[in-house]
Amino acid sequence: xxxxxxxxxxxxxxxxxxxxxxxxxxxxxxxxxxxxxxxxxxxxxxxxxxxxxxxxxxxxxxxxxxxxxxxxxxxxxxxxxxxxxxxxxxxxxxxxxxxxxxxxxxxxxxxxxxxxxxxxxxxxxxxxxxxxxxxxxxxxxxxxxxxxxxxxxxxxxxxxxxxxxxxxxxxxxxxxxxxxxxxxxxxxxxxxxxxxxxxxxxxxxxxxxxxxxxxxxxxxxxxxxxxxxxxxxxxxxxxxxxxxxxxxxxxxxxxxxxxxxxxxxxxxxxxxxxxxxxxxxxxxxxxxxxxxxxxxxxxxxxxxxxxxxxxxxxxxxxxxxxxxxxxxxxxxxxxxxxxxxxxxxxxxx
Amino acid sequence: xxxxxxxxxxxxxxxxxxxxxxxxxxxxxxxxxxxxxxxxxxxxxxxxxxxxxxxxxxxxxxxxxxxxxxxxxxxxxxxxxxxxxxxxxxxxxxxxxxxxxxxxxxxxxxxxxxxxxxxxxxxxxxxxxxxxxxxxxxxxxxxxxxxxxxxxxxxxxxxxxxxxxxxxxxxxxxxxxxxxxxxxxxxxxxxxxxxxxxxxxxxxxxxxxxxxxxxxxxxxxxxxxxxxxxxxxxxxxxxxxxxxxxxxxxxxxxxxxxxxxxxxxxxxxxxxxxxxxxxxxxxxxxxxxxxxxxxxxxxxxxxxxxxxxxxxxxxxxxxxxxxxxxxxxxxxxxxxxxxxxxxxxxxxxxxxxxxxxxxxxxxxxxxxxxxxxxxxxxxxxxxxxxxxxxxxxxxxxxxxxxxxxxxxxxxxxxxxxxxxxxxxxxxxxxxxxxxxxxxxxxxxxxxxxxxxxxxxxxxxxxxxxxxxxxxxxxxxxxxxxxxxxxxxxxxxxxxxxxxxxxxxxxxxxxxxxxxxxxxxxxxxxxxxxxxxxxxxxxxxxxxxxxxxxxxxxxxxxxxxxxxxxxxxxxxxxxxxxxxxxxxxxxxxxxxxxxxxxxxxxxxxxxxxxxxxxxxxxxxxxxxxxxxxx
Numbered sequence: 001x002x003x004x005x006x007x008x009x010x011x012x013x014x015x016x017x018x019x020x021x022x023x024x025x026x027x028x029x030x031x032x033x034x035x036x037x038x039x040x041x042x043x044x045x046x047x048x049x050x051x052x053x054x055x056x057x058x059x060x061x062x063x064x065x066x067x068x069x070x071x072x073x074x075x076x077x078x079x080x081x082x083x084x085x086x087x088x089x090x091x092x093x094x095x096x097x098x099x100x101x102x103x104x105x106x107x108x109x110x111x112x113x114x115x116x117x118x119x120x121x122x123x124x125x126x127x128x129x130x131x132x133x134x135x136x137x138x139x140x141x142x143x144x145x146x147x148x149x150x151x152x153x154x155x156x157x158x159x160x161x162x163x164x165x166x167x168x169x170x171x172x173x174x175x176x177x178x179x180x181x182x183x184x185x186x187x188x189x190x191x192x193x194x195x196x197x198x199x200x201x202x203x204x205x206x207x208x209x210x211x212x213x214x215x216x217x218x219x220x221x222x223x224x225x226x227x228x229x230x231x232x233x234x235x236x237x238x239x240x241x242x243x244x245x246x247x248x249x250x251x252x253x254x255x256x257x258x259x260x261x262x263x264x265x266x267x268x269x270x271x272x273x274x275x276x277x278x279x280x281x282x283x284x285x286x287x288x289x290x291x292x293x294x295x296x297x298x299x300x301x302x303x304x305x306x307x308x309x310x311x312x313x314x315x316x317x318x319x320x321x322x323x324x325x326x327x328x329x330x331x332x333x334x335x336x337x338x339x340x341x342x343x344x345x346x347x348x349x
Numbered sequence: 350x351x352x353x354x355x356x357x358x359x360x361x362x363x364x365x366x367x368x369x370x371x372x373x374x375x376x377x378x379x380x381x382x383x384x385x386x387x388x389x390x391x392x393x394x395x396x397x398x399x400x401x402x403x404x405x406x407x408x409x410x411x412x413x414x415x416x417x418x419x420x421x422x423x424x425x426x427x428x429x430x431x432x433x434x435x436x437x438x439x440x441x442x443x444x445x446x447x448x449x450x451x452x453x454x455x456x457x458x459x460x461x462x463x464x465x466x467x468x469x470x471x472x473x474x475x476x477x478x479x480x481x482x483x484x485x486x487x488x489x490x491x492x493x494x495x496x497x498x499x500x501x502x503x504x505x506x507x508x509x510x511x512x513x514x515x516x517x518x519x520x521x522x523x524x525x526x527x528x529x530x531x532x533x534x535x536x537x538x539x540x541x542x543x544x545x546x547x548x549x550x551x552x553x554x555x556x557x558x559x560x561x562x563x564x565x566x567x568x569x570x571x572x573x574x575x576x577x578x579x580x581x582x583x584x585x586x587x588x589x590x591x592x593x594x595x596x597x598x599x600x601x602x603x604x605x606x607x608x609x610x611x612x613x614x615x616x617x618x619x620x621x622x623x624x625x626x627x628x629x630x631x632x633x634x635x636x637x638x639x640x641x642x643x644x645x646x647x648x649x650x651x652x653x654x655x656x657x658x659x660x661x662x663x664x665x666x667x668x669x670x671x672x673x674x675x676x677x678x679x680x681x682x683x684x685x686x687x688x689x690x691x692x693x694x695x696x697x698x699x700x701x702x703x704x705x706x707x708x709x710x711x712x713x714x715x716x717x718x719x720x721x722x723x724x725x726x727x728x729x730x731x732x733x734x735x736x737x738x739x740x741x742x743x744x745x746x747x748x749x750x751x752x753x754x755x756x757x758x759x760x761x762x763x764x765x766x767x768x769x770x771x772x773x774x775x776x777x778x779x780x781x782x783x784x785x786x787x788x789x790x791x792x793x794x795x796x797x798x799x800x801x802x803x804x805x806x807x808x809x810x811x812x813x814x815x816x817x818x819x820x821x822x823x824x825x826x827x828x829x830x831x832x833x834x835x836x837x838x839x840x841x842x843x844x845x846x847x848x849x850x851x852x853x854x855x856x857x858x859x860x861x862x863x864x865x866x867x868x869x870x871x872x873x874x875x876x877x878x879x880x881x882x883x884x885x886x887x888x889x890x891x892x893x894x895x896x897x898x899x900x901x902x903x904x905x906x907x908x909x910x911x912x913x914x915x916x917x918x919x920x921x922x923x924x925x926x927x928x929x930x931x932x933x934x935x936x937x938x939x940x941x942x943x944x945x946x947x948x949x950x951x952x953x954x955x956x957x958x959x960x961x962x963x964x965x966x967x968x969x970x971x972x973x974x975x976x977x978x
Binding site for chain 1 (some may be wrong): 381384385387496530533537574577578579580581582583584585589593596597600602603604605607609625626627628629630632634636637640641642644645646647648649651652653654656670671673674678764765767773775798801802803804805806807808809810811812813821822896
């Protein structure tokens with residue numbers, strides 16, 4: 001079963017393999033608009049790559065269509081710019097065929113939630129080991145400003161001049177509902193935290209979904225300001241950290257407490273409340289993850305950011321493929337072409 | 350009483366019953382046994398798209414036809430010599446196909462009032478003089494089965510399930526067939542279920558014994574071995590042949606095989622087969638939809654696999670955008686379309702050749718791709734290897750057309766010696782210092798294949814137009830024209846790398862019968878029959894539809910008249926007329942069934958007798974001809 005591929009791709013990496021972020025910047029101009037949130041994801045990604053310790057010829061970025069689709073052109077690795085909505089199955093096929101690769105998908109709220117929605121839910125449940133960065137700007141930007149599956153009801157866009165009538169997806173809840181093992185949310189205004197999220201996504205063996213709030217200056221400017229700007233985000237979002245109490249607020253004076261299954265906000269400075277009342281994050285608890293995900297559009301609750309869930313108890317799909325092959329080979333031996341062609345019964349003339 | 354023996358050259362047997370009656374199973378066994386006995390065989394499964402349609406209904410009838418003989422057999426048979434009908438509905442649906450004087454074996458218990466009513470018979474046809482032109486054997490099969498099991502203790506429910514095997518035993522007696530191949534199949538199939546093995550084996554022998562002892566069965570028919578070249582043979586369907594072809598092609602190319610597929614009739618058997626080949630290192634993904642099926646294959650192709658997707662018409666429609674992506678990224682990919690009757694959901698289990706235009710042109714933009722078509726079930730193996738060779742050598746997706754008929758029909762296949770099949774050489778890049786993603790092999794115009802993991806050749810490709818050579822995204826107008834023309838030239842150039850069209854019969858003259866795909870069998874048969882009647886006509890068959898063989902234009906213009914039979918309304922005809930400015934007479938059938946040789950024979954004889962307009966269509970009146978037959 002040895003193929004020519006094994007020889008081609010398993011050669012030891014020759015020469016320098018200690019990279020800097022510069023090694024991942026190809027010699028092309030970045031053509032996103034000035035101030036685009038996508039640029040704020042590109043640089044953490046380029047800074048992260050040298051830390052992974054993977055030869056860059058083993059890294060592949062795959063995208064669909066939309067502003068996010070250009071991302072692979074800006075990473076000096078292998079890259080594939082697919083068609084609208086299909087980045088995930090392209091990446092799945094590649095990773096299943098080539099488990100030795102580090103596979104990254106860059107997609108958007110239109111690409112991934114709308115035209116690629118079916119692929120998304122199936123990729124979540126299948127758990128192929130890849131890292132999916134979904135740029136959510138709550139608008140179709142490359143087609144110049146229509147409402148998207150994450151736009152809010154009433155949002156005024158070119159195709160909803162009187163306000164969008166749809167209710168939005170909650171991407172992290174959708175991912176959890178479809179059995180994704182790693183689900184996180186970050187944003188474009190804190191590159192260090194984002195880089196850290198990407199690293200955790202990479203380290204997770206299985207399907208990692210990272211929703212990234214990316215501001216579109218042209219068609220939906222300021223959509224996430226409340227949750228991402230340095231001045232307001234501490235009051236309006238809670239950064240989840242495994243094993244730590246869910247405390248937020250500029251003065252770290254508020255916490256999330258569970259009232260039955262309902263999360264509520266408590267003031268830590270009030271009499272009778274203590275840090276011991278505050279919910280402690282457990283990223284391995286899938287029940288908790290659903291509760292946290294559903295805080296997203298809830299009024300009077302901070303928006304959850306960080307890693308909502310990271311389950312390590314499920315093997316990845318491509319591993320199972322390899323195991324099944326190994327199991328068959330152990331049970332029956334390496335396939336013999338001659339006997340395959342002979343089939344169940346044959347005769348001689 | 351001594352039985353009579355009659356020798357026959359060829360026979361067609363058709364098994365018909367309810368969809369749950371196991372007709373496909375006994376048909377397959379019968380044809381395998383005929384192959385085992387040294388006959389040439391061709392089969393035709395004909396079943397409804399409902400899985401278990403209500404019992405006794407006309408639309409629930411499932412049939413399996415076997416044409417076998419000592420002579421060369423290329424079709425599943427024009428007329429039925431022996432019909433096995435398990436109930437009234439299956440007699441009604443199939444009787445018209447029985448040759449006058451043919452044998453009809455029925456299970457009389459399938460002709461009770463309820464069955465007669467469901468079949469729409471006002472009177473019991475078994476008592477009708479209309480059946481008198483056939484030899485009818487009306488047998489109470491359940492009763493006779495019970496008798497056969499008198500000394501064997503098994504649950505009667507289990508015994509009754511073997512009614513089909515009992516009927517098979519009767520036909521084995523009729524053609525004096527060995528029981529061993531089916532007995533050993535039963536043993537394998539039901540391994541570990543001793544009572545089921547016993548029931549089936551006993552029913553088979555019981556059927557044989559019943560006929561042997563029954564004075565009504567007076568004559569046995571003997572079909573001698575045919576003159577096949579020596580070698581090892583097996584029975585194979587087109588779908589099986591594609592699956593085996595893929596595994597062999599990957600081995601010959603030293604590449605891993607990846608199949609992305611979504612279940613669709615009548616292509617699913619390829620997925621079934623490939624999914625069982627884990628021992629051979631084959632990977633497959635049953636994707637969430639047709640689009641994911643092909644795009645996962647494109648991802649695998651980017652990673653260096655021999656990548657494949659298999660489908661039928663509706664699935665092909667869904668894959669079209671992704672095929673354009675494979676054309677743009679110039680990645681090797683095999684798309685197998687097992688055509689079925691359309692449009693839309695159409696007749697899912699019935700055959701047609703109506704996806705040719707979609708295979709040729711069914712994409713936005715100028716998107717040329719090679720199109721191949723297999724001529725028969727066994728030929729699916731060869732053409733799969735060809736598809737792989739062309740895809741890898743020219744870095745292009747390749748469309749392989751088969752159809753529901755040859756996909757599911759079986760014929761004997763001489764098993765090739767794998768070691769003697771030629772290697773397939775993928776077009777891998779070797780030198781990082783000169784590598785650019787769209788630098789081409791000057792001879793084939795195929796770009797070089799660099800896959801992730803190859804150091805120093807990191808590159809980005811995708812659906813956007815790329816600059817010639819460098820592969821950088823480019824919107825330059827002159828570059829776009831150049832790239833569009835290069836992609837076309839690459840596909841056109843494959844004409845230098847495929848065999849010329851061979852012409853049987855006169856090299857030039859009056860009439861050329863030209864077939865493509867699965868019409869090969871019926872067309873060749875019609876040609877041979879007409880030749881043997883002394884007619885002068887010629888025959889050619891196309892396996893390569895894009896590009897066409899280099900000599901096709903010359904060949905066409907050497908004949909006054911060109912006739913193309915197709916299971917569509919004239920798709921190849923239109924392609925050929927447009928490209929070669931040669932008027933073509935079409936013979937078109939869209940009934941969900943393959944051509945019968947006799948249908949073609951009759952229509953062509955009419956043409957051949959029109960001596961006064963022998964030059965028709967003449968050059969002068971080229972555009973005024975009444976058209977098709």
